[in-house]
Each structure stands twice: as C-alpha cells, then as structure tokens.
Amino acid sequence: MQTKYIEFTSGDAPEFIEAAMALREGKLVAFPTETVYGLGANALDSEAVRSIYIAKGRPSDNPLIVHIADRDMLEPLVTEISPNALKLMSAYWPGPLTIILKKTDIVPDVTTGGLNTVAIRMPDNDIALELIRKAGVPVAAPSANRSGRPSPTMAKHVLEDLDGRISYIIDGGPCRVGVESTVVDMTSEPAVILRPGGITPRMIEQVIGRVELDRSILERKPVDRPRAPGMKYKHYAPKADVFVVSGEYGNIAEWLKKAVTDDENAGIKSVILAAKEHIREYGLKNAISYGSIENAAEIASSIFRLFRECDRMGADRIYVEAIPKEGMGLAVMNRIEKAAGGKIIQAGE
Ligand code: TXA
Ligand code: MG
Missing domain, CATH: 3.40.50.11030 (Threonylcarbamoyl-AMP synthase, C-terminal domain)
Structure with missing residues (x-):
C-alpha cells in the first residue's frame, strides 16, 4: 500500500478533502491531535476498525477511543450522559479528556473490544476537528504507532512505524501535550481515572468532586486485569x-x-x-x-x-x-x- 503524505495547508485543500472522504469510506488516515498522532478509521465500520488492529499489530481486546467533532455526534453513540459527565465535557472538551459511557448498538463490538461501554473524546486540534467534521462520522483512533512502540508526537514518527500500512498521513506539526488523554470511567460512582493524561486528577475533582485512581496507575508493574485493557501491555517502549x-x-x-x-x-x-x-x-x-x-x-x-x-x-x-x-x-x-x-x-x- 502506498501511504499518501499530506502536509496540512487548509481544510479546503483537495487532498485534505480526499483524505476525509477516504476515512469515511473505510480507509485508515493518521492525523494530529493535541496529545499524540491518531490512526483514524470510521468508528461505525467494523471492517475499517479491524484494519486498525492489523496495521498496528494491536491485540483486538484493546478498545479504541472514538473521536467526535461536536456534541451532536455524541448522542447516537451513548445510552445516557450523567450530569457529572456533562460537567466534564463542558469544562474540558475539546481537550485531552476521554470519557467512558455506556454504548448504544450502533457502536460495533470491534471498536470497544467487546465491552458495553465506549470511550469518547473531542480533541483540541483544529485539523483533527476539521477532518472528523468533513468525514461526517465518529473516528476511532488509537495512537498511530506500531503496538508497543512510543506514541508518535510528530508525523515522521508515524511514517517510521506505519509507512506502507495506512492510506494517508496528515502532517500538522508536533503535538502540544505529548502524552495521551486522561481516560475517566463515568459509568461508575465515584468516577475512576483509568489512565492519567493531559487533564490532571485535580482538574477533574474541581469539576465533579471525588474521583478514584485505578490501581493499575498506582502499581508500578503491569497489573493482570486493569479496567482499561490497554494498560496491561508493555507499552510506549523504545528498543533500548x-x-x-x-x-x-x-x-x-x-x-x-x-x-x-x-x-x-x-x-x-x-x-x-x-x-x-x-x-x-x-x-x-x-x-x-x-x-x-x-x-x-x-x-x-x-x-x-x-x-x-x-x-x-x-x-x-x-x-x-x-x-x-x-x-x-x-x-x-x-x-x-x-x-x-x-x-x-x-x-x-
Ligand atoms: O490522546 C489519546 O487518547 C490518543 C489520541 C490519538 O486521541 N489516543 C489513544 O488511544 O491514546 P489508545 O488506543 O492508544 O488508548 C486508548 C486507551 C487504552 O488504554 C484502552 O484500553 C482504553 O483507552 N479504553 C478505550 N475504551 C475503553 C473502554 N470502553 N473501557 C475502558 N478502557 C477503554
Ligand atoms: Mg497507544
């Protein structure tokens, strides 16, 4: 497969629109977010999502984050939004906060690794938001690295890992935050942070009160069955x-x-x-x-x-x-x- 490299110029550039249409139609498109580069596929298309796991060499029990461009995109994906979840969205979206909610049937099992919940986030990056808007579908996107490698914070890192395995890469320069989003499970009471990230525990507490940290964050060694399945793998590792x-x-x-x-x-x-x-x-x-x-x-x-x-x-x-x-x-x-x-x-x- 030939990977088409696009240096972002504008949301109206023909090649950008081509990438957005390809994304909608089932192709893989890597794109910048404020945290790390994501490897996007149409989240509602099981075949497309399956190809993410193949390109990354990622275990398929590890669920993906679904990226949206606005609140209207959220409603069809989740069964309910608690008042606290709403408060977090108002405070930190768009931003490096992923919120886990109960999923509806339109979200395929392969997107959520078979779970009945779905992780959703609205990235704080204009290129990402424009791509999702133009594609017109929610976009499932893990970090755009080969599984186990350090997450990519520049387009060239994506090429190092995935050149020839994906259809498009959009270069939007280096990522501002540099580590992945915070993942917070809002389906339990109190809420639980499953992965620490760009939004700190204190920032969450300021908005909804008490929040717990999952034990996989406190343990220094990989734990057996963490609630965010991704946290059990050796991760982010260089060759050294x-x-x-x-x-x-x-x-x-x-x-x-x-x-x-x-x-x-x-x-x-x-x-x-x-x-x-x-x-x-x-x-x-x-x-x-x-x-x-x-x-x-x-x-x-x-x-x-x-x-x-x-x-x-x-x-x-x-x-x-x-x-x-x-x-x-x-x-x-x-x-x-x-x-x-x-x-x-x-x-x-
Ligand atoms: O900043 C980010 O979040 C980046 C950019 C591209 O948005 N994405 C990212 O995705 O880091 P990924 O796939 O590398 O990490 C997703 C994490 C994994 O630890 C996964 O297990 C967890 O979120 N996760 C996803 N859906 C979940 C769910 N329904 N329940 C529990 N954990 C979930
Ligand atoms: Mg990752």
Whole structure:
C-alpha cells in the first residue's frame, strides 16, 4: 500500500478533502491531535476498525477511543450522559479528556473490544476537528504507532512505524501535550481515572468532586486485569532497555555516574534522560535534557520523541530520572514506568 503524505495547508485543500472522504469510506488516515498522532478509521465500520488492529499489530481486546467533532455526534453513540459527565465535557472538551459511557448498538463490538461501554473524546486540534467534521462520522483512533512502540508526537514518527500500512498521513506539526488523554470511567460512582493524561486528577475533582485512581496507575508493574485493557501491555517502549531511577537527586546523580561508567567499561551504550538543571549541576555524561524539573508539561511534550531519538542513537540502555508524580508528573511517570516494564531503581538504598 502506498501511504499518501499530506502536509496540512487548509481544510479546503483537495487532498485534505480526499483524505476525509477516504476515512469515511473505510480507509485508515493518521492525523494530529493535541496529545499524540491518531490512526483514524470510521468508528461505525467494523471492517475499517479491524484494519486498525492489523496495521498496528494491536491485540483486538484493546478498545479504541472514538473521536467526535461536536456534541451532536455524541448522542447516537451513548445510552445516557450523567450530569457529572456533562460537567466534564463542558469544562474540558475539546481537550485531552476521554470519557467512558455506556454504548448504544450502533457502536460495533470491534471498536470497544467487546465491552458495553465506549470511550469518547473531542480533541483540541483544529485539523483533527476539521477532518472528523468533513468525514461526517465518529473516528476511532488509537495512537498511530506500531503496538508497543512510543506514541508518535510528530508525523515522521508515524511514517517510521506505519509507512506502507495506512492510506494517508496528515502532517500538522508536533503535538502540544505529548502524552495521551486522561481516560475517566463515568459509568461508575465515584468516577475512576483509568489512565492519567493531559487533564490532571485535580482538574477533574474541581469539576465533579471525588474521583478514584485505578490501581493499575498506582502499581508500578503491569497489573493482570486493569479496567482499561490497554494498560496491561508493555507499552510506549523504545528498543533500548529502560530503567527508571528515583530517589533524592544527589543520590540519583551518584548512581547514574557509576552506571554510565560501568556500562562504558562493559561496552554497553547507555543514555541518560534527566532534568536540564540536574545535568548541569551534577555534570552528567551521555545525558539528554527532557526539560525543566519545574515543568512536567514540558517533559510530557518531549518524552516520547526522546525515546525514539535514543533508539536512533543505538542506545542499549536508557536511564530516566524520575520526577514527582504531581500534576502532569503523574501521566509522565506512568508512561516512563510502563516503558521500563518494572525496572525501577531506588538510588541511595
Ligand atoms: O490522546 C489519546 O487518547 C490518543 C489520541 C490519538 O486521541 N489516543 C489513544 O488511544 O491514546 P489508545 O488506543 O492508544 O488508548 C486508548 C486507551 C487504552 O488504554 C484502552 O484500553 C482504553 O483507552 N479504553 C478505550 N475504551 C475503553 C473502554 N470502553 N473501557 C475502558 N478502557 C477503554
Ligand atoms: Mg497507544
């Protein structure tokens, strides 16, 4: 299959309209959102949705998020919308918040991995919204990476993974948020966050009061049967072995210096991803800055890209300095710990 690359210019460009029509008719179209690039298919077309799983090499019990452009698109997809769900939509849509509701029969089983619920989100990206509007159908879209690889935050990442496996890719530049949307289950009381993301737990609490965190977020190792099926797989991982290094910053620095030297002596190519302040303060070698320790949002927007860059550098090991699990730090650490698959080092103990 030839993948047609489109650099976005305007919603009226003939090639953009062609991609939207192809999407409606069952083809796969990768497109930018504010979080990561999505791999879109007509959510109401079982065959089209099935082809997403094939292109990604994704297990088919892992349900997809259905993307909509406006509230009118929501009504036919869900049986009811609770007052709290409505409040969240008003507060954070369009935005990086995915809301799980009970599905109607028009949503095919393959879209929801056989569940009787459906995950819905309205992305905060004009290109995505225009594409969905022009296609005129809700769009099922997982992140546009091969299953298990870091999520794509630039069009070139999508091409790295999916060139020749999908019909179109629309390049809308780098993604602003950089980690996936927060997934919140509104079918239970209290609501439960199944995946931390661009909207923090506090932001949700400010609107609807108490919200729980699913245990898969609190456990550092993959759990057996998480409520968001996607959370059980090794995820977001570069080819290199990822290690999370946590503890006091001084201890982390000591540990990293020794590890890099030991690796060097053993012929292992290791790379450190750490805060720019610490790289400077501790004079760390082989280190790349993921942003400022003061700014978890900045780290979120660079982490997946850096994982891919480490692969390109041929790294065998990546040591990632942990950050506090506060605000966006919760989502960032969730992705890093998943990439590490449980390899977590407590420096100084
Ligand atoms: O930011 C995002 O959400 C990106 C962009 C493209 O919108 N999409 C994304 O999709 O991250 P994906 O497929 O990579 O992740 C969807 C997550 C998975 O963990 C999945 O298990 C969970 O949402 N999920 C989807 N539907 C669900 C449902 N009905 N019940 C529980 N979890 C669900
Ligand atoms: Mg994904």
